[in-house]
Structure formats: C-alpha cells, structure tokens
Amino acid sequence: MIGLYIVTAVLVLVSLIADRQKTVKGIRIGVKKFRKILPNYLKLLILIAIVLFFTEGLIVRYLGQENGLLGIMAGMLLGSATMMPGFIAYPLAGVLVERGVLYMVVAGFVTTLMMVGVLTYPVEKEYMGAKGTIIRNGVSFVIAAVIALAMGVFYGEVIL
Amino acid sequence: MKISPRTRNYIYFGLFMAFIAVSFLLKYEPGVAMGNNFYLFAKDMVLILPPAFILIGLFDVWAKREVIEKHFGETADARGFVWSILLAATTVGGTFVAFPVANALYHKGARYSMIMTYITAASLVMIPMSIMEAAILGPKFTAVRILVSLPLVVIGSIFIEKLLLRMKYRIPEVQEVQK
Known part of the structure; x- marks a missing residue:
C-alpha cells in the first residue's frame, strides 16, 4: 500500500520533469475517470456490506457438507455471490479447513470469491460492457470449478 | 424532474449512511454489522483508488x-x-x-x-x-x-x-x- 504511494509519487515527479503540461493533463484524466466511476464504487460497497452480513452464517453452515460435490457447489455459489478482502477470506478459509471442510470445497469458495463477481457487476460493466462482463464471469466460474476438482485430486479427496 | 443514475447512486449512498448512523446510535445489531463490513472495504478503496486513477491518467498520456x-x-x-x-x-x-x-x-x-x-x-x-x-x-x-x-x-x-x-x-x- 505504501509502495503504491511511493511509486505514484515517483512517477508523477518524473512525469513533471519530463513534461509539465502532459502531466497535468494526465492527472486531470485520472480525476475525471475517478469521478465518473465513484458512484458505482459506492453502490458496490453498499451491496457488499449488506450481502456479507447475510451470507457469513450461510458459509459456515453450508460448506461443511458431507457430500463433497454439494459442498463444492455451495462454496462456489456463495463465493460468487460475495466478496471479501483477503485478510478476512483466508482466516475464514483456515477455520473451515480446521473444522474438516474439504480442501476442494475451500478452493471452490476462495477461487470464486476472487474470480467471479456478481457484486462487482456495477463497476465491471462500465469498463467491460454488460456482455463482456457476463461472459468473463461465466468462463471464470468454469475455471474455478476445474481448480476445485484439481485440488480434490491433489489432496486425495477425489478418487479417479 | 429526471434523476440521473449517478445522482441516484449518491442518494442510495446517503440513505445507507443515514441507516448506518442511526443503527450505531440505537445499537441496532444488523446495521452495526453492515457498517463494519462497509468500513472494512471502504478503508481500502479510499486509500488505493486515488493513486491508482492518477497512474491510469498518466498511462493515458504517456x-x-x-x-x-x-x-x-x-x-x-x-x-x-x-x-x-x-x-x-x-x-x-x-x-x-x-x-x-x-x-x-x-x-x-x-x-x-x-x-x-x-x-x-x-x-x-x-x-x-x-x-x-x-x-x-x-x-x-x-x-x-x-x-x-x-x-x-x-x-x-x-x-x-x-x-x-x-x-x-x-x-x-x-x-x-x-x-
């Protein structure tokens, strides 16, 4: 995080030395883009806060399925529907594994959490378009399923 | 009067913040939990997005x-x-x-x-x-x-x-x- 600020400061400085006008123009473009998208980010934050409140209990309850396949499905659906920062998601994943939840279920959950964003739609569609967003998330969901199954194979949870 | 989607999002945001503020005052549990979730993400975004967009702007011109x-x-x-x-x-x-x-x-x-x-x-x-x-x-x-x-x-x-x-x-x- 501090790194980001240092890099930005250095680049702005270098840019200023190279060409003042261009730098001012660049920063202006950045600010304009930020102002344009800000309301969508705010909407996203509200959605996340609400959905996370309702799903936290569900995650602990439904991921510990006896049936691995159902567990993966539950994990992937919940993972797609929610969003969490890594410093919340991984400790939670650690707790799940300790409680005996299968690695492949945790993998399905964590991977969709990161790759598939139903909640990020209001932001993603501004940059990728509606169809582009839907296709990207669809493909990501399939990839997440393959990763979950591969994890099951590597951890000996799926017998081939 | 027509309200643009932009303005509408700001209105939602205002309502949500009011709801959170009231929840904290009345110690309404779900509202407090949502407020905490919100803070968790907002903190990161407030710190990361401004420099990120400046870099995107510089990228655009250079x-x-x-x-x-x-x-x-x-x-x-x-x-x-x-x-x-x-x-x-x-x-x-x-x-x-x-x-x-x-x-x-x-x-x-x-x-x-x-x-x-x-x-x-x-x-x-x-x-x-x-x-x-x-x-x-x-x-x-x-x-x-x-x-x-x-x-x-x-x-x-x-x-x-x-x-x-x-x-x-x-x-x-x-x-x-x-x-």
Missing part, C-alpha cells in the same frame, strides 16, 4: 499506442500473456483497480485475450494475497491453485476473445462526466 499494440495487441506473441500475468501479479487492489486498467489498455490497442488474462490473473495471483494464503492454507494449496489456474486463464481468455470477436463486440469507452 503510453504510446504502438508500444501497447506491439506487446499486447494483434501482433503480440505468447510473451504478451506472461507480461499480462506479471502486470496482474503486481497490481495493487485486485480487480477494483484491474477493471479500469484493462479498459485503458484496450483503448490503447491491447487485444481481448490479453486484457482478459490480465483481469483474471489480477484476481488470482496477487502476490501479497498469495503469501497470506500459503501461510494459512499451506504452500501446496497455493502452488496447486496457481499452477492449475494460469494455463486455464490463458486458454479461457483466448476463448473469450474468439467469442467477443464473433459478436463484433466493442468495449465501451468510459464517457466523460456530464456536467
């Missing part, structure tokens, strides 16, 4: 179209995917930042498969997050996840590109703020 086209465009070879993944691994802020960056790359001439690889990889192989994952779930988990996913990400991105090109799809230009 990056030469020919250079982007050569490494990420029609003429790019397999190394383009490696560059996309490396760029993703070092992107701070994950997909929140990756979306606008990908959009900027696209409008400078990057092809679909490259930006799709970039976005997807940005959510999968962020370095600080992967380190944390390895510490909690074990290095084996992280290694399997990354090694299995990267080839799939590249194949998936090429597939998406084929699909989008067949649809003659255009990614929207991010419009200027209307005054």
Whole structure:
C-alpha cells in the first residue's frame, strides 16, 4: 500500500520533469475517470456490506457438507455471490479447513470469491460492457470449478 | 424532474449512511454489522483508488499506442500473456483497480485475450494475497491453485476473445462526466 504511494509519487515527479503540461493533463484524466466511476464504487460497497452480513452464517453452515460435490457447489455459489478482502477470506478459509471442510470445497469458495463477481457487476460493466462482463464471469466460474476438482485430486479427496 | 443514475447512486449512498448512523446510535445489531463490513472495504478503496486513477491518467498520456499494440495487441506473441500475468501479479487492489486498467489498455490497442488474462490473473495471483494464503492454507494449496489456474486463464481468455470477436463486440469507452 505504501509502495503504491511511493511509486505514484515517483512517477508523477518524473512525469513533471519530463513534461509539465502532459502531466497535468494526465492527472486531470485520472480525476475525471475517478469521478465518473465513484458512484458505482459506492453502490458496490453498499451491496457488499449488506450481502456479507447475510451470507457469513450461510458459509459456515453450508460448506461443511458431507457430500463433497454439494459442498463444492455451495462454496462456489456463495463465493460468487460475495466478496471479501483477503485478510478476512483466508482466516475464514483456515477455520473451515480446521473444522474438516474439504480442501476442494475451500478452493471452490476462495477461487470464486476472487474470480467471479456478481457484486462487482456495477463497476465491471462500465469498463467491460454488460456482455463482456457476463461472459468473463461465466468462463471464470468454469475455471474455478476445474481448480476445485484439481485440488480434490491433489489432496486425495477425489478418487479417479 | 429526471434523476440521473449517478445522482441516484449518491442518494442510495446517503440513505445507507443515514441507516448506518442511526443503527450505531440505537445499537441496532444488523446495521452495526453492515457498517463494519462497509468500513472494512471502504478503508481500502479510499486509500488505493486515488493513486491508482492518477497512474491510469498518466498511462493515458504517456503510453504510446504502438508500444501497447506491439506487446499486447494483434501482433503480440505468447510473451504478451506472461507480461499480462506479471502486470496482474503486481497490481495493487485486485480487480477494483484491474477493471479500469484493462479498459485503458484496450483503448490503447491491447487485444481481448490479453486484457482478459490480465483481469483474471489480477484476481488470482496477487502476490501479497498469495503469501497470506500459503501461510494459512499451506504452500501446496497455493502452488496447486496457481499452477492449475494460469494455463486455464490463458486458454479461457483466448476463448473469450474468439467469442467477443464473433459478436463484433466493442468495449465501451468510459464517457466523460456530464456536467
């Protein structure tokens, strides 16, 4: 995080030395883009806060399925529907594994959490378009399923 | 009077904040929990987004179209995917930042498969997050996840590109703020 600020400061400085006008123009473009998208980010934050409140209990309850396949499905659906920062998601994943939840279920959950964003739609569609967003998330969901199954194979949870 | 979607989002935000404030005053549990969730994400975004957008603006004025086209465009070879993944691994802020960056790359001439690889990889192989994952779930988990996913990400991105090109799809230009 501090790194980001240092890099930005250095680049702005270098840019200023190279060409003042261009730098001012660049920063202006950045600010304009930020102002344009800000309301969508705010909407996203509200959605996340609400959905996370309702799903936290569900995650602990439904991921510990006896049936691995159902567990993966539950994990992937919940993972797609929610969003969490890594410093919340991984400790939670650690707790799940300790409680005996299968690695492949945790993998399905964590991977969709990161790759598939139903909640990020209001932001993603501004940059990728509606169809582009839907296709990207669809493909990501399939990839997440393959990763979950591969994890099951590597951890000996799926017998081939 | 017509309300623009922009204004509407700000109104939602105002209402939500009022709801959270009242919840904290009355100690209404669900409201307090949502407020805490909100704070968790908002804190990160408030810190990351402003410098990220300044960098995107600078990229816009400095990056030469020919250079982007050569490494990420029609003429790019397999190394383009490696560059996309490396760029993703070092992107701070994950997909929140990756979306606008990908959009900027696209409008400078990057092809679909490259930006799709970039976005997807940005959510999968962020370095600080992967380190944390390895510490909690074990290095084996992280290694399997990354090694299995990267080839799939590249194949998936090429597939998406084929699909989008067949649809003659255009990614929207991010419009200027209307005054």
